[in-house]
Amino acid sequence: MSASITQPASHGIPGGARDHSVAAQLSRRRGRANLIAKVLCFSATAVALVFLFAILGTLFWLGFSGLHASVFTHMTRPPGSEGGLLNAIVGSIIQTFFGVLIGTPIGLMVGTYLAEYARGSLLGNAVRFVSDVLLSAPSILIGLFAYQLLVAPFGGFSGLAGIAALAVIVIPIVVRTTEDMLQLIPSSLREAAVALGAPKWKSIVMVCYRAAINGIATGVLLAIARVAGETAPLLFTSLGNLNWSVDLTGPMSSLPVTIYQYAGSAFEDWVQLAWVGALLITFGVLALNIIARVVLRRRS
C-alpha cells in the first residue's frame, strides 16, 4: 500500500484497485466462513433442543393417555389385570429418601473438610480428586459393589443394599456443591465470627452453612433427582418386587426397575404402564432440577 501512496501517478491507481479487489475477495471469504460456522452452531443447538423436546414429547404422547388414578392406587399386577405402580412409586420414594438421608451428612462433612480444613493439603487434594472421579463413575459398578458388600454375604437382595448404593451415589454430588458454595463465602464472614470469639466449628455451622444454605439445598435436590432415576445399581441390590413390600431387608420395588422390566416385556398394558412410569419419573426429575436452579438463583 505504501508504494501506491508514494507513487500515485504511475502505479497508484491500478495497484490500489487490485488491492481493493483482493481485500474484498478475502473479506467475502472470511465472511462466508463466519456465516457457515454460525449456521452450523445454530443447527447444533437446534438439534440438541430437538432431542430434548422429542424425548419429552414422546413421554407425553405415550404416557399421558395411560395416566389414570389406578396407577397410584393399584399394585403392579400380572398383565391384563389393570395393575398400577403404587408399590414401585412407594419403593422408589423409600429408597431415595433413605439414600439421600444417609449420603447427605457424609457429603456435607466431606465438602466442609475440603473447603474449610484441607485447602491445598495433600489429603484434601486426594479426597477432592477421588470424589470427582466417583461423581462420574459408572453407577452400575456402585451397584456391583453394594451387591458384593451387602447382598452376597447376607444371602439375599434387600432394600437396604439399594439404599446403600444410592447413598454412595449421593455423596460426591453433595460434596461438589457444598465445597463450591462454601468457597464462595467471603473470608470476612468467617473472620467476623472468629473475632466474636466463636470457635471454628460454630463459625462453620452457624455462619458458613447459613450463608451457603441455598447452594447446599441445591446439591441435595440435584442428588435426589439423580438417584430417583437410577436403575443400574438397583438391579443388583433391591432387585425389584412385584408385590407390596416396605420391608427393608427384603427385595423392594422401585420405579426405574419396574420400567425396565415392563418396557422389555411383550404385554401391551405393561409397556403402557412403563411409559406412564417414565413420564412420572422424568417430569419429577426435571421439576426437581428446575426447582434447584431457582433456589440457587435466589441466592444471588
Add this chain to the structure above:
Amino acid sequence: MAEAASPSAAGQAGATSFGANSLGDRIFAGLAKTSGVLVLLLLGAIIFSLFWGGLPAFRAFGLPFLTSTDWDPVQNVFGAGVSIYGTLITSVLAIALAVPLAFGCAFFLTELAPAWLRQPIGTAIELLAAVPSIIYGMWGFFIIVPIMGDYVEPFFIDNFGDLPVIGDLFQGPAFGTGIFTSALILAIMILPFIAATMRDVFMTVPPVFKESAYGVGCTTWEVMRSIVLPYTRASVVGGIMLGLGRALGETMAVTFVIGNTNRISSSLFGPGNTIASIVALEFPESPQGSLKLSSLLALGFLLFVISFIVLAISRLLLRTKVKQ
C-alpha cells in the same frame, strides 16, 4: 482457612479459656477429616470388592481373559474381548458424534446467542443431562430403533455398502439395534456434559483477549478458532474425556439398543455388547458363586479401571483452567 486462623495467633492464649469449644472444634474437625478419609476408603473398597469378586475368573482364564472373544455359559468359558471392544467402539463413536454438536452449542451459548436467550437454552441443554438413562433406553428402543431400522440403516447399506474399504462398515441386515444406534443414544446423553464444560471453559477466556481480536477486525469465528480454542485447549479435551468417561459406563440406555450379541462385527449396524450391558443383562442368570458371576465382576473391575483412567485424565486437564 489458614488465612483466617493465622491472625489469631495472639488469641491463642485466650482460646484456652474456651476449653469446651476447643473440644467441639476437635470433634468437628475430626468428623470432617474422617468423612474425607471415608471417601478414599470407599474408592478403595469399590476397586477391591470388584477385584476380589473377579479373582476366580482371572485365575481361571488368566491374561487371555482380556482378549478372548468366548462367552459360553454352557461350557463355562468366558472372555472380555467382545465387550471391551463394544465399550470402546460405542464410546469413541459417541464422542465423534457428540463433540461437534457440543462445540456448536457451547459456541452458540457463549458468543452468538443474545443475552436473554442464553439462560433458557443453557438450562434446556443441561436438562438433557438430567433425564434418567432408562428413559433414553426406552425412547431409543421404541422411537429411534424403528427409525434406524426402517430408514437410516437401509439408506446407508444401499448407498455405501458396495464401496471398497468403508463398505464393510455398512453391511448386514438393518435391525435398527446395534453398535451405531447405541453410539447415537450415548452421543445424545453425553452431549450436555461436554457442552456445559465447554461453555464454562469458554467463559474463562479473559474478555480483553477477545476484544483485542475483534479490534483488529476478526470475525466471530476467527476469534473462536484463533483465540478461544487455543486458550482453552486443555480444558476442552478434559471436557471431552469427561464425556468419554460417562459413555464408557452408561448402562441402561445401551442395554436396550445394543442387541446383546457376543460377536465382533465389522459393520457399524451389527449387534454387539458393552461391559455395562452384558453385566446388566447376564446378571440375573448368574447364580452366586458361579464362574459366570465372577466373570461379570471381573468385567466390572476392568470397566472401573478404564473409566478411572479416563476420568482422572479429564480431571487433571480440567483443573488447570476451570476453577471448581
